[in-house]
Amino acid sequence: MAEVHIIGQILKAVDFVEPHLYCKWILQSGNAWRLVQGEAQGQTPVSSHRLETCADFSQPLDVHLSAAAVQGWPRLLVEVYAVNVLEQSWPVGYGFVHVPTQPGSHRLEINTWKVAPAGWWNCIKERFGGGGAALSKTDLLYSGVDRYKLQTRSSGKVIVDLNLVFRKFEEYGVEFN
Numbered sequence: 001m002a003e004v005h006i007i008g009q010i011l012k013a014v015d016f017v018e019p020h021l022y023c024k025w026i027l028q029s030g031n032a033w034r035l036v037q038g039e040a041q042g043q044t045p046v047s048s049h050r051l052e053t054c055a056d057f058s059q060p061l062d063v064h065l066s067a068a069a070v071q072g073w074p075r076l077l078v079e080v081y082a083v084n085v086l087e088q089s090w091p092v093g094y095g096f097v098h099v100p101t102q103p104g105s106h107r108l109e110i111n112t113w114k115v116a117p118a119g120w121w122n123c124i125k126e127r128f129g130g131g132g133a134a135l136s137k138t139d140l141l142y143s144g145v146d147r148y149k150l151q152t153r154s155s156g157k158v159i160v161d162l163n164l165v166f167r168k169f170e171e172y173g174v175e176f177n
Contacts, residue, residue: 015156018082030072093155
């Protein structure tokens with residue numbers, strides 16, 4: 001079987017207005033892919049930066065996948081959450097990116113979006129730390145089937161560094177240029 005080694009880190013979240021953030025992440029792939037070693041999902045600790053609009057995570061990623069086919073190429077889903085002083089959390093950004101199909105080092109910027117508040121009460125609640133609306137199904141992140149029904153607003157970005165090592169793809173007739 002062909003193999004992909006993903007080694008890197010979720011560096012930081014930038015351009016979010018909320019001060020205290022953490023990130024949940026999932027490395028998702030199709031049915032032809034199998035996790036050999038590592039964690040395919042996780043969560044960063046809460047981070048904040050008082051002088052800039054960023055949160056440094058430096059969350060390591062180390063995943064080894066095997067593949068019987070290239071269909072269902074892996075993608076990285078991220079959900080960014082804000083935390084207030086009462087330790088309540090709410091989502092402030094959703095996004096995803098496909099893992100690059102070229103071996104080597106890559107810096108990826110994942111643009112995120114959040115669900116726009118419906119009505120004036122929800123706007124006030126979100127503005128003063130009461131939280132925003134959350135998605136009930138994570139497949140809305142990458143599927144356009146029902147997402148067009150959502151009113152969304154752009155959020156910040158999540159910066160990710162990945163180093164990719166591909167192995168045995170040429171034995172199956174797959175070439176990466």
